[in-house]
Amino acid sequence: MGRSGLVLMTDHGSTEGSRETLATAVRRLTGQAPFLLDARHFMSGGAAGPAGGGRVRGTRDGVALEVPAEGLALTARTVLLYEIPPHRRHELADCQRLLREHGIRSLGTATDGWRAATDKRLTVECFTRDGVRQMPTVTLSRPTRAEAAEVFERLGGDVWARPALGMSGQDVFHVTTRAQLAEAADRYAEAGTAWLLAADARNFTADGRRHQYRVTVLAGRALRAVEHVQDDPDQPCNLARGAVSTPLPVDALPAGLAELAVTATRSVGLPFAAVDLAGESGGAVFEVNVHPAFGSPGALEAVAVPYVAAHLGPTA
Template sequence: MGRSELVLMTDHSSNEGSREALAAAVRRLTGRAPVLLDARHFMSGGPAGPAGGGRVRGADGGVTLEVPAEGLAPTAGAVILYEIPPHRRLELADLQRGLREHGVRSLGTAVDGWRTASDKRLTVERFARDGVRQMPTVTLSRPTAAEAAEVFDRLGGDVWARPAVGMSGQDVFHLTTYAQLAEAADRYARTGTDWLLARDARNFTADGRRHQYRVTVLDGRALRAVEHVQDDPDEPCNLARGAVSTPLPLAELPAGLAELAVAATGAVGLPFAAVDLAAESGGVVFEVNVHPAFGSPGALEAVAVPYVAAHLAPAD
């Protein structure tokens, strides 16, 4: 890559492990370690308040990413921007625009795509616009008890509540009673959180466990599939909430799910994402994950390596 470096930018307060997997993929493909930068320096307020941000300026071969607090100023020809929590992603919009303006190779510059996938209200709207199948869903913002009950009844009294912006299945609840609905509404109200109610997809295995699929999409094609199984039917089918993940050959996905995952990724405007979806209820999408973790077996080879490869200069 000449004078320029491959820079790996993540939120260094995260401990999910994606940074390590991506760095390993970079070393495997290039024989060199990436330059590691803490993305928090480039968020709107920086890591320690308004005075803590990094700076972006154009340079031959890409951009120079200046981090005065750490004495770093690498020139980047490619930037992997990853492992950013949903509630901080909008703070990187100026960085993303700068990278795109200066022609830096990166799959992480889709400002609108990040926003649409991170805010589930926008995701629901985009799916409806583009005809991507999803369960009937209603957005709520500090509803009265009567308003919440009306939506609950309209959706059949068997629903999932989730925050508009969240991660790892936190504050996601299966609701089948008015008491559960009131408790969830109160929890969201205490934190000032907008939320959504969606009809249950009835995605059960024959023995009554929850299950769904995660399909990773890169540049318009399905790259990898896994099946998540959750023993507790009232918990989200999420690894952080106790689900078990098993890699699945793409050929063994139920018919149409790979195509549905590609359509969902395109609808939100991302070149890379992992789509959570179910075969039940006619095949429906639950959400699109901007930065899926690389912790499941085989993810390094099947996802991290091709994802990094997409950032590298084409061979001469």
């Protein structure tokens, strides 16, 4: 059996940079580099990357991770599973199950939590079940124009359309007219994806810019908070869409938002996540992010290091 130790398993086709940040955090905490393993070897599909074929089996020392096609075999007791694109997360379910069954230390084996947070339709259902505050939202799947228009009007004629599966604010639209609604519906129909309409939260600063908060939650407590401000009120408050991120103390959040973020994370069943939410409209959660990117200032120290540290203790 080959190298053993802490394994950092990510999709090596991703370029967002979380892998490098997490590797830095591992070196800072342990003095050693993690073993970098391409998660695509352990996905059930395999066509979009390496040919799959990865095997997971239990050993007395933890778990054996093997990729016969590349002559790779290693043992591990700790696996950081991160930076997996939303549309491929379901393909890791068997790998996650085996890691969990063999008692591997990991915050990345909550298969049901990944699914509930990744599929925004399920997120809405979880929030409705548990009474987590969210804007009124309706799920749509190839609706007629009349059906979509009825929902649009029922939600007040000022809504956000978003795909059921997505990331970085892609294909998210602010819709205030029937023409914009038709364009969004056509876009989702062409992609063959279900989508959602949610009432606008009216989350504006005094000078008319959009803003929202991202609260990172780890083990039931708010770990970090940042405020995102977007100059274009018709664009989502994502860094990838031009928003500016500013860290702030957790206790500087509007009253109740830290607790709301913790509740939202618990609702979908995750031990770690970043929650996007607004203080306006009584406080409302937009989404729960399974794998928040580490692109904002200070994220290495404030998020990546505590996340890795949570894997290193005997009860992590």
